[in-house]
Amino acid sequence: MPRTVVVTGASSGIGAALSGLLAERGDQVLGVDLAGSDLDADLSTPQGRTAAAEEIGKRAGHLDAVITCAGTANPGEAMIAVNYFGSTVLVEALQPLLAKSQAPRVVLVGSISGTQPADAAVVDACLRGDEQAALAAAREAIADNRAHQLYPSSKSAIAQWARRTSVAEGWADAGIAVNVVAPAVVLTPMTAGLFADPRMKAVMDKAVPMPLHGYAAAEDVARVLAYFADAETTHITGQVVYVDGGAEATLRPAAHY
Template sequence: MTRTYVVTGAGSGIGEATTTRLREDGHRVIGVDLRGADITADLSTEEGRAEMAREVTRLSDGSIDAVLAVAGMNAPIPATVLVNYFGAVATLESLQPLLKRSEAPRAAAVASMASLQPHDTALLEACLDGDEAAALTRAQELADDGNGYQIYSTSKQALARWIRLNAPTEQWAGADIPLNAIAPAVVLTPMTAELVSTEAGREQLDKQVPMPLNGPFPPETAAALLTWLTGEENTHLCGQVIFLDGGYDAVTRQDSTW
């Protein structure tokens, strides 16, 4: 059966690969990105998020089957937390009402293995409190102090925790909407191409992000998992953050399951 999907970050990387796969499978995809998509919207702003929701509602006639919040940034700048956390949460929350008209609604987001790495407590708390102004202020402080990478890792941990906290609630599980996330490790994109092209680069990457099972992977690998998570077959996965990481989680946390 043909389904209607909304994919943010559809213009590149995992979002583009997921959009391509879904369309090849015969589904309708409403893509959202800064450029080159069905809807042009900047999810780092409240205006852009509102425009995204309006246009999705218009293009879908008010009914969709799945939402995939894929859009993200990894730059050590404040805008990263605005897109990765507040943009993703706004996408899921604003489009949730449109899912209720589907016979098999699904939702998923893209977190990261970086959610296991060092984070900033103040920024994390601001995110989970929904205080965008405080989060932006703290992110700027981190950037100014040379700790900009923690903006990325913290934003992804916040998103993973939001998924865990909200998936079993009345709004999601209570409405028969499975809500889950994936947490990829190193994905082969133009951003990582130079790093993995040399032996020295690969050795450095292996020390930072050990992936004993097959190493870095193409975005199509993540797209396959996202497609299943938001397909009709997934009826009971709830609040899971699935580490698609070649073993990084197992190496890092070993036998811990918490």
């Protein structure tokens, strides 16, 4: 049966690949992006998230899945505003629509970078839901030449939010599964600059080894996102699944075991 699915970041990269895949199998996809999608919205701001949630509510009586692909890798406060709050706040606002589905699913795009050193103050503020404190901590990190910690911070916080939320009241007890799909290096416009710079590519290959099949295409990640959004994928929640060609297992062979 066709499902009604919201995909953020739908106009490029993983979000575009996923939107096409879902549409091919007959789902009704409502894409959200800054421009060029079904619904234009700036998820970096509270006003943009509120407007997006309200417009989605006008267009859909219920939601079967919300998949958050919107994100930025440009160092700065936007990493926190978009990557974390642009996902979690929107998902929370859409929870009532998800609860109306017979098989509701939430899938957030994380990253293997979430396993790397993060800024504790940023992560803590994110998990408290204090966006202003999180942005202030991000500015401090930038001033202290630790801007490289902001992307891992946003993705670590996403994973922790999903773990906590998945079993919180109003989620698992309402049948809403919440999971994270965490890619490693994906061939998208967001990573094009890294591949164009031989020095950066060498650094990336060392930092994120991918022995199984190498770099992933956007479609490779999209298929896993679609799996977790499917009605027949049951009894899986609160999980972070790495689509990384073996990078996480290489870098953390004994993690959590």
